[in-house]
Amino acid sequence: MSVKKGLSVFLLLSFAIGGAVLLYSVDRSSFLIFRQASGLKLWMAFLLVAGTWLLDALKLLLLTRAAGENISYGLSLELTWINYFGAAITPMQSGGGPFQMYIMYHSGISVGKSAAITIVRTILVMLILGMMIPFTVMMDGDMLQFGWGARGFVFYVVILISAVWLALVISIVRPELVKRLAVRIIMLLKRLGLLKPEWVGKILTFVSREIDLYNENLRAFMTTGRRYFIFGVFAAFLQIIVQLSVMPCIIWAFGMPVLYPQCVLAQALFLFLLYFIPTPGGSGAAEGGAALVFSIFVPWNVAGMLGVGWRFLTEYTGILLGAVVAVKRIGWKLANQIMAEDKAGKSAGDSSDGGPPAG
Secondary structure, three states: OOHHHHHHHHHHHHHHHHHHHHHHHOOHHHHHHHHOOOHHHHHHHHHHHHHHHHHHHHHHHHHHHHOOOOOOHHHHHHHHHHHHHHHHOOEOOOOHHHHHHHHHHOOOOOHHHHHHHHHHHHHHHHHHHHHHHHHHHHHOHHHHOOOOOHHHHHHHHHHHHHHHHHHHHHHHHOHHHHHHHHHHHHHHHHHOOOOOHHHHHHHHHHHHHHHHHHHHHHHHHHOOOHHHHHHHHHHHHHHHHHHHOHHHHHHHHOOOOOOHHHHHHHHHHHHHHHOOOOOEOOOOHHHHHHHHHHHOOOOHHHHHHHHHHHHHHHHHHHHHHHHHHHHHHOOHHHHHHHHHHHHHOOHHHHOOOOOOOOO
């Protein structure tokens, strides 16, 4: 999927579903409630969003240090924003990593290291979000009585997290299994005619080298970079808490009571689920889902407006900043090339020095 197509689908679904939510939920009394909102508390919500960006950038900076590399905090912030943009224009939010890896490579960080950093960054967020759910069940099972099959989803989360941990452990302790799987996939692509025979040798060499680098850097997180990695995990936890505090702050700003633990849990379920929505950036499902989550805590005639507003504040602002970084650092033409090469796996064979093509 090209940048233009991904962005177009994202905007189309976001505006269509967001508009439908507003049309279906907003009535005359909604505007009366809206006019009663506290401007100071809404500014607090925006500050929480900015805090999320800053902590996300700090997390990435610490993980980079754990891998034995140094980047500036300013660059880490740009990498954070471009990840939001890449995630928004690709299915299952998968496109942020390739953009981050490209910029890291041109900042002097190898592909293997940048892959390890971006993978660990994503896994940390997913694991923390996921682990919040079963822990909350153990503390108070009644907190999951939202009427939307939450208990079944908790079971799904536990199974999925276990599978992620298993895959991560295998990639560390048995890298040869990962190499065998990669060889089988590459040979299958060759038999299907999706890879030219002359590319196979280069790709196999590249993949073997990068798996070794990836494995070395994952091990470094637990050995030489352990202190920075621990601080990175702490920054990731703080980032998620700050991020999940935006919704209760918005409800509070409109003068309505809010149960903070339940609100945080509902968002954790919702945000975790968005990782597996096939539309670009979870668009459509995100707008409709946000309204449903708000409806647990506020009347429906307010929930739609707050859900769309929350989505704009927490997501669209970061995506817009990421688009600015993408234009500044990469450009639209090269961004399309990065996405295409990441999908096809061709950049491995075309780059003799083991990295993305120079712009």
